[in-house]
Amino acid sequence: MTVINKDLCIGCKICQKYCTVDAFVYDKEEKKMRVDQDRCTECYVCLRQKVCPRDAIKPVELDNFYKQFQHVLSDPVENHGVTGVTGRGTEEVKTNDVSGRVKKGQVGICIDMGRPGMGVYLRDAEKVAMACAEAGVELASQVHTPLAALMPDLTTGKLVDECLGYHLLSVIVEGNCQAEELKQVLQALKKVSKEIDTVFSLGLIVRTDENGETEALSCLDELGIPQPHRGKVNVGLGKPLTLA
Amino acid sequence: MTHSLHRSGPIESQKKDFNWFMYQTKGVNDVNIKPKALEFIAVAEAAGSENWGDVKSGPKTQYPVEYIKDHISDKSRLRGVFTKRDQVVDFLTQIKAKDLGLSVVITGVLEEVLPACKEAEVIPHSINYSLGVWGKTENLPDETTLSITTMCGHHMIPPKFVEHMIDQVKKGKLTEDQAAIKLCNFCYCGIFNQIRCAEIISDVVKKDK
Numbered sequence: 042m043t044v045i046n047k048d049l050c051i052g053c054k055i056c057q058k059y060c061t062v063d064a065f066v067y068d069k070e071e072k073k074m075r076v077d078q079d080r081c082t083e084c085y086v087c088l089r090q091k092v093c094p095r096d097a098i099k100p101v102e103l104d105n106f107y108k109q110f111q112h113v114l115s116d117p118v119e120n121h122g123v124t125g126v127t128g129r130g131t132e133e134v135k136t137n138d139v140s141g142r143v144k145k146g147q148v149g150i151c152i153d154m155g156r157p158g159m160g161v162y163l164r165d166a167e168k169v170a171m172a173c174a175e176a177g178v179e180l181a182s183q184v185h186t187p188l189a190a191l192m193p194d195l196t197t198g199k200l201v202d203e204c205l206g207y208h209l210l211s212v213i214v215e216g217n218c219q220a221e222e223l224k225q226v227l228q229a230l231k232k233v234s235k236e237i238d239t240v241f242s243l244g245l246i247v248r249t250d251e252n253g254e255t256e257a258l259s260c261l262d263e264l265g266i267p268q269p270h271r272g273k274v275n276v277g278l279g280k281p282l283t284l285a
Numbered sequence: 286m287t288h289s290l291h292r293s294g295p296i297e298s299q300k301k302d303f304n305w306f307m308y309q310t311k312g313v314n315d316v317n318i319k320p321k322a323l324e325f326i327a328v329a330e331a332a333g334s335e336n337w338g339d340v341k342s343g344p345k346t347q348y349p350v351e352y353i354k355d356h357i358s359d360k361s362r363l364r365g366v367f368t369k370r371d372q373v374v375d376f377l378t379q380i381k382a383k384d385l386g387l388s389v390v391i392t393g394v395l396e397e398v399l400p401a402c403k404e405a406e407v408i409p410h411s412i413n414y415s416l417g418v419w420g421k422t423e424n425l426p427d428e429t430t431l432s433i434t435t436m437c438g439h440h441m442i443p444p445k446f447v448e449h450m451i452d453q454v455k456k457g458k459l460t461e462d463q464a465a466i467k468l469c470n471f472c473y474c475g476i477f478n479q480i481r482c483a484e485i486i487s488d489v490v491k492k493d494k
Binding site: 059060061063084086117135136137138139149158159210211231234235238239240241242243245246251258261266269270271275276277278280281282 | 288289290291292293296299306308309310311313314340341377380381384385386387388389390391392393394395396398399402403407408409410411412413414415416417418419420421422424425426431434435438439440441442443444445446449471473474
């Protein structure tokens, strides 16, 4: 974890400008900073940017699996141990031309929990994962996505209780549904979005026709969800190309 | 990871913001990628990529290009920024001709990206569509701050630092270009668009004058 060496801290508060989740707290009585351990995501931005003029911010060994998980998912420089991918450890649409993870007739659900910038307690990620599973999403296994390592039963989306209090900068809830199930999945997400104490950014991964178009998003109009104007386009140059 | 997908700000501003990605697939084409990566970089630079980097080394705004190239490994992920549709067309045309076999992704406003694909004669295979932000959006920072912080999708840019940089420009202690580079250096992937960032800061400062 990240801590303040109070012998070195002069309470100048410079570190507050550099924290991604406002975890540096000024202690008025001591006139020193402290790290709110409940909020800190171990993203290490403060350490990497060397923000403290007195070098009072110190990393302490991450001494359990959940702290390490928290750090690896919050610091994009790290590779996730199982998926081997940096960032939040998943390849999603970026290699779909080769991996074929999302096939024709399917929709990939890619939920960036805590994005943009609010962070996410895993208890909220669990709520969203469980809502997805109940609505028919087949959640991705840990071969593909890190969160599944905390999910003993992919059919429910329930996470292990020990992890629920950990705060991450972001984590992705990921899975596939059939195109005809998308409407009910979006309805479930609308409902659960009112039950969480953070935000998520939602991505839908679709195999498109050769003009980059799809019928799969027609249900958005029925649900009053604006058609998307941004997209991440895999242009199909990877080999061997999958046509599924 | 969808760290380039969910950018905010006015659409016209987003239309000057494209990200390119080179991706190897684990267990399929992820061995000895360096020679291909160097060809990618050469094509991207020739097309006018304003920023690029490798998350394992950092962005070219902060580290020498040769240092980043020397440190490319099979774990590297190369990404960068274009600011014009023509650059995307040029890049895709040249990369297609190289036939390197690695996955290529372009993120941006679809009414810009899809015509660029057509012009370059590449066929979209899959798209990750952004459906925006859901949940407690009332707790998010203001739209100007978000339009800058979301250019680092891993959220390495603290909102308070954005406010600080804008304040420094208002006080004449930094130019908007200098502030944009300082913000850019938080984003290790090289996908932060420092040109767009400087424009956003400039607009805010003008508005407040």
